[in-house]
Amino acid sequence: MSLKVESVSCSFSGLNVLSDINLELENKGFLVVLGPSGCGKSTLLKLISGLITPNRGKIVLDGEDITGKPGMVSYMHQEDLLLPWLNILDNAALPLFIRGEKKTSARQKARELLADFGLAGFEQYYPGQLSGGMRQRVSLLRSYLYRNDILLLDEPFGALDAITREKMQDWLLDVFSSLSAAVLLVTHDVDEAILLADKIIVLSPRPARIREVFDVPFGRPRSRDVLLSSEYLKLKRSLWASLTH
Structure with missing residues (x-):
């Protein structure tokens, strides 16, 4: 590359x-x-x-x-740009949804990386429940899933x-x-x-x-x-x- x-x-x-x-x-x-x-x-x-x-x-x-x-x-902006109505797992998997990947498969790919990004156990949380640092981790995971x-x-x-x-x-x-x-x-x-x-x-x-x-x-x-x-x-x-x- x-x-x-x-x-x-x-x-x-x-x-x-x-x-x-x-x-x-x-x-x-x-x-x-x-x-x-x-x-x-x-x-x-x-x-x-x-x-x-x-x-x-x-x-x-x-x-x-x-x-x-x-x-x-992949481009991660200064703001995390998370969607407040989606939980953390679906926010992370959003690029895969947009590409047309089945939700089950997309969520599994995101779930497999949660621990690496310090997000294990927060799958069902929403952005408003997380600290600024945690939100940035979700945003970075989403960017990584978009193109790694x-x-x-x-x-x-x-x-x-x-x-x-x-x-x-x-x-x-x-x-x-x-x-x-x-x-x-x-x-x-x-x-x-x-x-x-x-x-x-x-x-x-x-x-x-x-x-x-x-x-x-x-x-x-x-x-x-x-x-x-x-x-x-x-x-x-x-x-x-x-x-x-």
């Missing part, structure tokens, strides 16, 4: 948002796009997901041009309180090793980027250009202890310098 963004530029009503973006996401990779608020990070994910079309450039998946074609990758090879995550923990956010980051670190997916996550949080990523791309303010690319010098499995190391401090200084240049 290989996802490539090739020389992509995008503007709206004459306002340049992204300029000449090139990036590549390989199988089982974890790529984080880091940039200031409002620089165009979410726009980049919408372009990759096919929800909008670039003015120039293309999106290529395994050699196929998928520019402007929705449904080719590429996950686009748009600041999925940004609306959570600090303690829940850290717990969700730790959980994602743990569950990522058991997923078959490659992940592209956008954030403006430097610590989150270092903790989760294999590689970090830093965007400039709008119109966003790739300012620098950093390899993260920590292997997997990984824990929050990396944030106490001298390598972390060195990388964080470099990222801040790039962001504020």
Whole structure:
């Protein structure tokens, strides 16, 4: 599996948002796009997901041009977008229902992954009965069931309180090793980027250009202890310098 963004530029009503973006996401990779608020990070994910079309450039998946074609990758928005009238099992299985899969089969596929996503025992709960972190887990499971090879995550923990956010980051670190997916996550949080990523791309303010690319010098499995190391401090200084240049 290989996802490539090739020389992509995008503007709206004459306002340049992204300029000449090139990036590549390989199988089982974890790529984080880091940039200031409002620089165009979410726009980049919408372009990759096919929800909008670039003015120039293309999106290529395994050699196929998928520019402007929705449904080719999974895209998890900042909000969980769960349906309040469906229980957790049916919210997770919703993409399979939409594809026309029989409900019994779709529910079984979702049920088999509940434990991996920390949701075992919550099948019959409704979104309003869950915490923000639990709702985000349901949303991520739903995205994974939609397409399990590429996950686009748009600041999925940004609306959570600090303690829940850290717990969700730790959980994602743990569950990522058991997923078959490659992940592209956008954030403006430097610590989150270092903790989760294999590689970090830093965007400039709008119109966003790739300012620098950093390899993260920590292997997997990984824990929050990396944030106490001298390598972390060195990388964080470099990222801040790039962001504020």
